[in-house]
Amino acid sequence: MVAYKSKVVERIHLPSRERRERALEEAGYNVFELAAEEVFVDLLTDSGTGAMSDEQWAALLRGDESYAGSRSFDELESAVQDVMGFSRVVPTHQGRGAENVLYGALLSEGDVALNNTHFDTTRAHVANQGADPVDCPVDRAHDLTVDGSFKGNFSLDRAWSIVDEVGAERVPVVISTITNNSAAGQPVSVENTRRVREFADEIGATFVIDACRFAENAAFVRDREAEFSDSTAAEIAREQLGYADALVMSGKKDGLVNAGGFVATDNETLFERCKQRAILYEGFPTYGGMSGRDVAAMAVGLREAVEEAYVTDRLEQVRTFAELLEDAGVPIYTPPGGHAVYLDAASALPHVPPAEFPGQALVCALYREGGVRGVELGSFAFPDTDRPELVRLAIPRRTYHREHLEHVVETATTVLENQEAVSGLEVISEPENRELRHFTASLEPISH
Structure with a gap:
């Protein structure tokens, strides 16, 4: 319908x-x-190319363009807390700005970052820090015709083999991208997310979820993971995202806007590091390289995405x-x-x-x-x-x-x-x- x-x-x-x-x-x-x-028909990307709702256009007109202490930021912070469950938000101009802020705060020369599959800008930002981006897709991820409910899952077997090879101390970051864009947009199960959380704890790594398409992933979970068959997409999203230490987000996907992104976390130390890095690369922490109206529209879009x-x-x-x-x-x-x-x-x-x-x-x-x-x-x-x-x-x-x-x-x-x-x-x-x-x-x- x-x-x-x-x-x-x-x-x-x-x-x-x-x-x-x-x-x-x-x-x-x-x-x-x-x-x-x-x-004629532009299917280059779904990033920032969608149509906004009437409520989002109304939010644009109400946007607060204050340099510091913007009301629009308060609306975004509230939306992230309600929809995604994280208390601290660092806005950025788009997803790759958020990647620069977060991975610049977490990675150093010689580190290894594990991901179910790195997308292009993620891989580049990891490499830009002097770290090695290593993919950990499940075996069937690259089989184009085999059936599978969650072909985007993170392979723990592959991840453990890398840890055994390089040592846990060289793996400070573990990332799960939902949905897995580089594995044909395949979803990631909540059960797999729980297991990645346990793996990150065991090796002492920060667990990051790339949440660009978190709402679409939640809908797949509702349809394919028996535990959540009676849950709403909004309920599933909060459950799945809640296993992460931090989120990196392009609002141009499931934020339903044409510009914007953010890092979200409950970790005060990581929040402060990201905030200071964002001031250097993005802007003051209550606008983060966006206009107030774009921040306001993204706050509305996050709520609409899980409807x-x-x-x-x-x-x-x-x-x-x-x-x-x-x-x-x-x-x-x-x-x-x-x-x-x-x-x-x-x-x-x-x-x-x-x-x-x-x-x-x-x-x-x-x-x-x-x-x-x-x-x-x-x-x-x-x-x-x-x-x-x-x-x-x-x-x-x-x-x-x-x-x-x-x-x-x-x-x-x-x-x-x-x-x-x-x-x-x-x-x-x-x-x-x-x-x-x-x-x-x-x-x-x-x-x-």
Whole structure:
């Protein structure tokens, strides 16, 4: 059941095939470099791209722009306490600002950070501290077709093997990302979160939950974990988040806003360290790099994210999109996650070898064919890691309708019908920081 109706609309158009081909070439075959007006259906990310509610727009107008002691911060602090259960909040301009603040306070040269799977900015921030980001996904996380309720879980077996190898003293931070974005948006169970909490206690590490999509994860738990079948998403969220020492949050996901993030904790020592670091990098602790109106809108968004009607509709839209793609014969990662459908690029383009980035080739083909922008999350985005060749089609919250998704399905189907026309790519320039190369690198097609 749809949980909302449209009040404001934006006119969009599909550029001509000739214009799309020219735009792709000018962008260096990197869709991050495309102008938004050149894109018809934009599934690059669900981060900060959704539509806000009327209550959030009202909060924007009521926002308190005071530099210090803002009323809007009080509203955010109250929302974090009520929805997530943490008493101390350090606001930041977005999720990567929160990562900089938190991991800069927790990690040092030579440390090891364990995560069910590091996402790109998390991996980069850990590496920027001189620490080693190590992934601990469960075995079935990278199996694209095997069924599983919680393929995003943190592998304790893998984590213990790392601790045995490097020593507990080198592992000050353990992270669980819910849902697991780099494992195709797969959820993490509450039982697994409890076990990670026990593991962190045993090795003396700080347990961090990356809570960007905490509400979507809670809805999966409600549907798949028997213990919580009669619980609400709001109740599950507080239970699961409560096992962490600290949260790192991008409000641009399940905060339902276009800007903002925060660190939350009950640990006074960690709070003070994060607050002082935030003053240096983000701003005064009651605005954290955001305008007061953005802080106020995020306070409302956090409460809306755990409303049953909203979160149920959110997962249902993604599930419907996955079913449409499967019915059309497009290979996808199953079961679908909570914010995106991930295409199996290796199966879609079997003639393109891994060294020629089949995921990025598929991303370019989708744009060329139908003006659809997705993002590669395979060997191009994550060099030197053992991950499947995936293309993420992330659905902005409360933005697109079924007709838009049907256009994407039609586009993908046409690409697959003409797959031999899609060539591989090679990198011709990239930044020094390879962990973030997919944002700005340039590529060109390979001629055989």
